[in-house]
Amino acid sequence: MKRIALIGMPNTGKSTFFNRLTGASSRTGNWPGVTVDLLAAQIILGPDMVEVVDLPGIYDLHGFSEDEQVVRKFLENNPVDQVCLVLNATQLDHQLGLAVQFSQLGCHCVLMLNMMDEANQLGVRIKTEALAESLKFPVTLVSAKRGQGFAQAKELLTQSLRTAVPCELTKIQSKLAQDDAVSETAERLMSQSVVMPVVLERKTTERIDRVLLHPILGLPLFFLLMFMIFQAIYTLGAPLQEGVAWLLEEFRGFALDPLKDVLPTIVFGILVEGVYDGIATVASFVPVIILFFFMMALVEDSGYLSRAAYLTDALMARFGLDGRGFVMMLMGFGCNVPALMGTRVMRSRPLRLLNMLIIPFSLCSARLQVFLFMITALFSAKTAPVVLFSLYLVSFAAALGSALLLKGRLRSNEPFVLELPPYRLPTLLQVIMRGWHEVKHFLRRASTFIIIGVVLVWVLTHYPVANPPGGPQSFAGMMGEWLSPVLDPIGIGPQMAVILVFGFVAKEIVLGSLVAMTGLQGAALVGYLGANMDWVQAYSFMLFVLLYTPCLSTVATLRTESKSWGYTFFSVGWALLLAWVVSFIFYQTARYLGY
């Protein structure tokens, strides 16, 4: 099978191009020579089945950031038939150098000049034939976002692939000309084949920036926007969640309950009271999570996140971090794993390690499910949003506090230079693609360890003696008894211990386990929690869940990204210690004050 490598700079719409080319069929995979997962998809181009690999965005082939090394290592270790280079047509004055570098390597290449719609609007004129002649490979204009020129681009890729031979690259760096020579060539090409307006006017972006990057109002506006997004998710998400929960319950009553008399008690217990109810409870939060990721995609693709980095950089500098670190924490609110991988853009190892240490404290969407459920169970509708907001504040405080303590040991001299892309309205397709990826991700998790976790918890809480389930005579109860010296001081009862142990694997298991353990769901489970915990215990439990290790995937990502077991153990240990200490201080203080 022939292989196409997709390469381009950050902010060129390369991922949009990849999505349009491959549809929704991509999956991550391992590659020889590189230690990180890359997105790849198999598609049919002309007569052939080809594999398209999306490589990380890079500024040039010479660079030393993790991403640039990944691209070099990939090209050196994996035969590539065709390089598909994606550049931003509106920024060719800065990007042609990369094309020149590939022209020098002499591999089979096509150049996609993306964002042709914006280039047209701005009055950028590009002579693609002249460019193609100088670079010695085909060039075409395309808009991956709107689809203009896409059919031609695909045809060009197919044509080019027909004559492609795998090119084995070795020692890429030694083959490249000096940077000065590259930029000279790029400038010559620029003057020969590209006409740019003297002043590239982006009036709308400049107008919006005048408000959103205002020296005094900028930061308050940012927090206001975040708060509004968060409110929107909460207000829109709650009825959706109730709706899905109701549907799943109706289905159970209609289709599964009649099986009670047919199936043996233990089978019904595990399958329906364990697996089905557990997954149904978690699944009812999927709409909230999708909504959350839609909002994230909207903010991310709009170009506002880079502005957030600009606005917060001065603050983050005090903690030994930079504005990008703040943005990664925001990304971590979705899922910690991609946020951890996002730190690859950082060149300095100490800075990366410091950022990776604080990202796991970001209150991710899996933890959000647990908190939404518990807060509804134990707090009034009026105080609920405040309680949730306080958890977000604790999340920030834990992250920044940890950075403050460790910044002395992890110093860096990384320059902080960041591009501010123009504001763009993402298309519905982009936002939907993102949501779809999250649903896929959830289903994958649900089908593997949530089921296993829920079944295990059911067994542990119902055997050898379930009196009541999870009581002192069950395995879970014994485990809780054994952990009680540690958990009593933070107000967590022996029944909840087993849930914390399984929550280590993934926070999605927490709710499922509660259901499996109690045999209750929905309103009944809410009632059970309210009767068995007071708000001080619940808040202490949530603090612990917020701060201790997010999930096994995060630990695994920490390990692969840091390439150090020592660092990984330190990170997990530090989070556990901090979780316990914070819960302890909260619980004991609240009790001392008489709550």
Place this chain on the structure above:
Amino acid sequence: MTHKPSTTLSSLKIGDLAVINDIHAEDAIRQRMISMGLRAGREACIIRRGRLGGPLHVRIGSISLVIRKKDADNVDVSLMA
């Protein structure tokens, strides 16, 4: 067009236009900054400066960059008249 004596990018005022001469930093950092767009010969215009030590917002050709003051100290420029 007359070039005034060189100064640093960080000392420019809002609205100033200057030509980048050189970047004084260790190789890897210098190379990183160049590949981000801070290349010698390019014209840079200061759009805004962050408060309380926040970064500078600079326009270079078709792109908009933010750069921390500390890093802009290392960028040698000539103010354009």
